Amino acid sequence: MQKIIVVGNGMVGYKFCEKFVERPESKNFKITVFGEEPRPAYDRVHLSEFFENKDAKALEMAPREWYEEHGIELVTNERISDIHRSSKKVTSTKDVNYKYDYLVLATGSSPFVPNIEGIEKKGVFVYRTIEDLEDMLAYADKIQEGRDEKIKAAVLGGGLLGLEAAKAVMDMGFEPHVVEFAPKLMPRQLDTRGSKVLQEKIESIGINVHLSKATNKILGSDTITGMEFGEYDKIDVEMLVVSAGIRPRDELGKTCGLEMGTRGGIVVNNRMQTSDPEIYAIGEVALFNQMIYGLVAPGYDMAEVAVNQILGKTDVVMEDDIDMSTKLKLIGVDVASYGVPFMPVEKGYSIIFENKTKNLYKRINVSHDGKTLLGGILIGDASDYNMFHQIYLNGLPIPKDAEELVIGARGEGGSSFGSVLDIPDVAQVCSCESVTKGDICCSITDGDSKNLGDVIAKTKATTGCGGCKPMVVDLVNETLKSLGQEVKEVLCEHFSFSRQELYDLIKVNGVADYEEALNLFGEGHGCEVCKPALASIFATITMETPNRQPVIQDTNDRFLANIQRNGTYSIVPRVAGGEITPDHLIVLGEVAKKYDLYTKITGGQRIDLFGAQIHQLPIIWKELIDAGFESGHAYGKSLRTVKSCVGSTWCRYGMHESVTFAIEIENRYKGLRSPHKLKGGVSGCIRECAEARGKDFGLIAVEGGWNLYVCGNGGATPKHAVLFAEQLDDETAIKYLDRFLMYHIKTAGPLVRTAPWLEKLEGGIEYLKQVVIEDSLGIAEDLEKEMAELVGKYECEWKQAIENPEMMKRFKHFVNSDDTDDNLVFVPMRDQKMPKAWN
Amino acid sequence: MQDILEQYKTVLEPDVTQWFKVGVVEDFPQNSGACIKYKTKQIAVYNFTRTGKWYATQNLCPHKMEMVLSLGMIGDKDGIPKVACPMHKKNFSLEDGSNLGGEDLKIATYPVKIEEGNVYIGFSD
Ligand code: SRM
Ligand SMILES: Cc1cc2nc3c(=O)[nH]c(=O)nc-3n(C[C@H](O)[C@H](O)[C@H](O)COP(=O)(O)OP(=O)(O)OC[C@H]3O[C@@H](n4cnc5c(N)ncnc54)[C@H](O)[C@@H]3O)c2cc1C
Ligand code: SF4
Numbered sequence A: 001m002q003k004i005i006v007v008g009n010g011m012v013g014y015k016f017c018e019k020f021v022e023r024p025e026s027k028n029f030k031i032t033v034f035g036e037e038p039r040p041a042y043d044r045v046h047l048s049e050f051f052e053n054k055d056a057k058a059l060e061m062a063p064r065e066w067y068e069e070h071g072i073e074l075v076t077n078e079r080i081s082d083i084h085r086s087s088k089k090v091t092s093t094k095d096v097n098y099k100y101d102y103l104v105l106a107t108g109s110s111p112f113v114p115n116i117e118g119i120e121k122k123g124v125f126v127y128r129t130i131e132d133l134e135d136m137l138a139y140a141d142k143i144q145e146g147r148d149e150k151i152k153a154a155v156l157g158g159g160l161l162g163l164e165a166a167k168a169v170m171d172m173g174f175e176p177h178v179v180e181f182a183p184k185l186m187p188r189q190l191d192t193r194g195s196k197v198l199q200e201k202i203e204s205i206g207i208n209v210h211l212s213k214a215t216n217k218i219l220g221s222d223t224i225t226g227m228e229f230g231e232y233d234k235i236d237v238e239m240l241v242v243s244a245g246i247r248p249r250d251e252l253g254k255t256c257g258l259e260m261g262t263r264g265g266i267v268v269n270n271r272m273q274t275s276d277p278e279i280y281a282i283g284e285v286a287l288f289n290q291m292i293y294g295l296v297a298p299g300y301d302m303a304e305v306a307v308n309q310i311l312g313k314t315d316v317v318m319e320d321d322i323d324m325s326t327k328l329k330l331i332g333v334d335v336a337s338y339g340v341p342f343m344p345v346e347k348g349y350s351i352i353f354e355n356k357t358k359n360l361y362k363r364i365n366v367s368h369d370g371k372t373l374l375g376g377i378l379i380g381d382a383s384d385y386n387m388f389h390q391i392y393l394n395g396l397p398i399p400k401d402a403e404e405l406v407i408g409a410r411g412e413g414g415s416s417f418g419s420v421l422d423i424p425d426v427a428q429v430c431s432c433e434s435v436t437k438g439d440i441c442c443s444i445t446d447g448d449s450k451n452l453g454d455v456i457a458k459t460k461a462t463t464g465c466g467g468c469k470p471m472v473v474d475l476v477n478e479t480l481k482s483l484g485q486e487v488k489e490v491l492c493e494h495f496s497f498s499r500q501e502l503y504d505l506i507k508v509n510g511v512a513d514y515e516e517a518l519n520l521f522g523e524g525h526g527c528e529v530c531k532p533a534l535a536s537i538f539a540t541i542t543m544e545t546p547n548r549q550p551v552i553q554d555t556n557d558r559f560l561a562n563i564q565r566n567g568t569y570s571i572v573p574r575v576a577g578g579e580i581t582p583d584h585l586i587v588l589g590e591v592a593k594k595y596d597l598y599t600k601i602t603g604g605q606r607i608d609l610f611g612a613q614i615h616q617l618p619i620i621w622k623e624l625i626d627a628g629f630e631s632g633h634a635y636g637k638s639l640r641t642v643k644s645c646v647g648s649t650w651c652r653y654g655m656h657e658s659v660t661f662a663i664e665i666e667n668r669y670k671g672l673r674s675p676h677k678l679k680g681g682v683s684g685c686i687r688e689c690a691e692a693r694g695k696d697f698g699l700i701a702v703e704g705g706w707n708l709y710v711c712g713n714g715g716a717t718p719k720h721a722v723l724f725a726e727q728l729d730d731e732t733a734i735k736y737l738d739r740f741l742m743y744h745i746k747t748a749g750p751l752v753r754t755a756p757w758l759e760k761l762e763g764g765i766e767y768l769k770q771v772v773i774e775d776s777l778g779i780a781e782d783l784e785k786e787m788a789e790l791v792g793k794y795e796c797e798w799k800q801a802i803e804n805p806e807m808m809k810r811f812k813h814f815v816n817s818d819d820t821d822d823n824l825v826f827v828p829m830r831d832q833k834m835p836k837a838w839n
Numbered sequence B: 001m002q003d004i005l006e007q008y009k010t011v012l013e014p015d016v017t018q019w020f021k022v023g024v025v026e027d028f029p030q031n032s033g034a035c036i037k038y039k040t041k042q043i044a045v046y047n048f049t050r051t052g053k054w055y056a057t058q059n060l061c062p063h064k065m066e067m068v069l070s071l072g073m074i075g076d077k078d079g080i081p082k083v084a085c086p087m088h089k090k091n092f093s094l095e096d097g098s099n100l101g102g103e104d105l106k107i108a109t110y111p112v113k114i115e116e117g118n119v120y121i122g123f124s125d
């Protein structure tokens, strides 16, 4: 039995163990791993998620038991302090010696903390371990306690990690400031123009950016109060996160005389051997090709090489070319760079697309002959990153006119990329786990995997950074399709039908309620996925309100109000088209005052009253209904608002009465349940003040009528609605809308809005036009009839509820007491109130 | 916050010292949760009519410490009866209170008995 000692139980050290024990030959070895941190290895790449859930366990690479089950001895909380190469022993800080036959150094790196005067002060943190985050959180709590104003906090370093830290700092409730020495953000990955676009985007989400700033002093007596850049140039901050790069943890190599890089790092050859062939170094401590690679994927490759070398497969070595492509994982900020991001003119040429109004920047670098993609940058929309990355990695052919890669093919609905199945089998799709396209597809064609879940379990694809997920999903679906298998979208474990199938089954069989549907077509007790999906189906067949089957509704629909973060509810009456009389405004003000509700104008042109308790909802709604208001369905997967601009009523540019039309449309579809929420907009001219093209349907007044746009949305993945028909009169516009909405309602999956629905609709917008305008399926009349029926059956569900004592029973906190929830704590906020912050 | 959470400790049937009557069966919506009060505690009670089984847990979601679990949708995952918190949809087993997403969060459970149409929850304090 030979002994392997692994020093460092981080991501790469763990990966070494995992890959090692997968091999049958590993039986002849005994592994002992030392980790200095208190916990077994965790996913550092997703460290920021700890802020959201404070759940260290969720980040674990594997639980302690995994090590036991695989015969690995894991010693945490113990640092190795010395290597004795002549006797092949290591010593730990507990002064115990351990013998090895092979030694693997996977000690990673530590944050580089520049030598700035005062950097040791309280309130200065680094961002690397769970303990760092815990310390930051505790400190933030302490200084934020009892203070209403936003406190400033800074991040030193505007690189990939610095921006991630800035977002974390912002989420902790601070006013974030990024301080960067270079004249641009992400200096290593982005060119100057791209960086500028990123900066605008970052600033637009509320992160302040300070460039070209050399910090020369941390101010404060023993706690940080500010940072000084020049004599008269400073900012007040009460917390600082240093993210100025990394330094390899190479101290063990240094003291035992291994060959070191001039600027640190333990030198390794392409077999991952250090200058002592029995000692390997992998991950962020290893200096390969005179580089430290601060990413997990190369670290995992190094682990693979070291495993093979120790097991005698000496022909497996590290490739010279290491892919440094990266994608920033900041929600709402798409940034990616791959291959050679900026390139000297003598090597090729670049095509650059920039649209400042949308914070979009795309750059591709192409060889002189125009045939090879050498690298590029994507900012604002990185959805094509996986495909570009694959083209780059595999040298796939690119369109003759390379600009199509950037601005898309000319003509409707064309894609500049072929099918995902066109990429070669050897193409690496998941670089964290080194899974190729072939691995994924074969796992299905060989019959090992039947669906996405199986593929992930078998290949581990997507389990690293997760960036490849969209591509893996596409590959799985396309492969299943190519085998002639229908890619069945089933609702959940209780119903093995798609939403569309269930819609038909329920309608044709006249199913009465959810329980009957479960008896006929389902199994088990149901869940939070199928219940609301079926509730929506029932509603769009019969226009029933949530009052009929309250317990299968999402919590919001069940109580006809949006649940807020402290368990209170909000109240949003309908204000069709955003038009409201002074009298109605006064009613809203008076009701809000009477019940002490926080009041805010929503993004949907209406007014939201927050902080009502469950038992107050009916009383408040009674007052509103008496004054002539109706439910605004802000809680429902249903029509929300039809936003209007003032149009020709007042505006000097208005072509038609957009307010009138918006009100008519909003009133027509109010209460209509749909697979996801529906929003509309009507603008009085092409200046588009109602942002109609950011909605599921939008109308824009033009000479001679309305232009109708469909399938847009704002939100997480913004999409502009596409032109559907031109110069329509009111009637035709509504006819097309009826057909379009009903067709969407009948065929979309649960929680699929119109834009993603259109994306998956075979034939795209042209097909949709055929169905809706040309009636190619011969269903147009039915669609109109069904819609007319639904419109005719509308009833305000709040009015219905308060008039029915049976329905009213549910608006009560306790079954056995008239007491109300006594756990609510509100704190003052700018002359109103808000729930006390989460702990 | 922590002291609110600490009130809730799983009670097993043999340890019950007090069967507290919380109402009659009809007071509780079918296939849904509802909340009852016992001393300073809020307890969510769930009524599964398909199996005729009842469950009770703390009403407090340990994720963000909100009194909301009784408002969540109920159902099952692989046959285990569960509630999905209305806030962020974390799933808890109603059998042992464990988090079905594999996270550390756990909720306390209490025994329920139905006698002559009355609903009782078992407490040990
Ligand atoms: C109140 C409001 C924010 C505000 O203070 O202005 C709001 C609040 C919420 N939005 Fe919104 N959205 C509000 C306007 C918007 C807008 C702006 C608009 O409508 O023009 C958008 C972008 C436009 C769009 O939807 O295309 C918007 C995009 C979203 C999304 C992302 C949707 C998407 O397709 O990506 C979600 C999440 C979801 O629906 O899954 C969301 C979800 C939510 C939820 C329901 C989150 C939740 O589950 O609790 C919030 C409900 C709080 C409440 O009690 O009302 N909200 N939300 C706005 C209510 C408008 C209204 O009068 O009904
Ligand atoms: C916030 C954050 C976000 C990141 N995001 C990305 C990303 O999006 N994509 C990406 O590719 N990479 C990302 N990284 C980098 C990635 O986490 C690292 O590349 C990876 O963790 C390196 O693994 P490692 O095992 O070499 O080092 P580490 O994970 O640092 O592990 C080394 C371990 O060894 C221990 N150790 C050190 N010396 C000793 C000793 N003498 N005795 C015992 N134990 C010792 C350390 O305590 C540590 O636990 C991110 C890093 C951070 C901090
Ligand atoms: S869901 Fe909408 S309202 Fe709630 S925080 Fe996000 S953006 Fe704001």
Ligand code: FES
Pocket: B061, B062, B063, B064, B065, B066, B085, B086, B087, B088, B089, B090
């Ligand atoms: S509060 Fe329950 S899941 Fe977040």
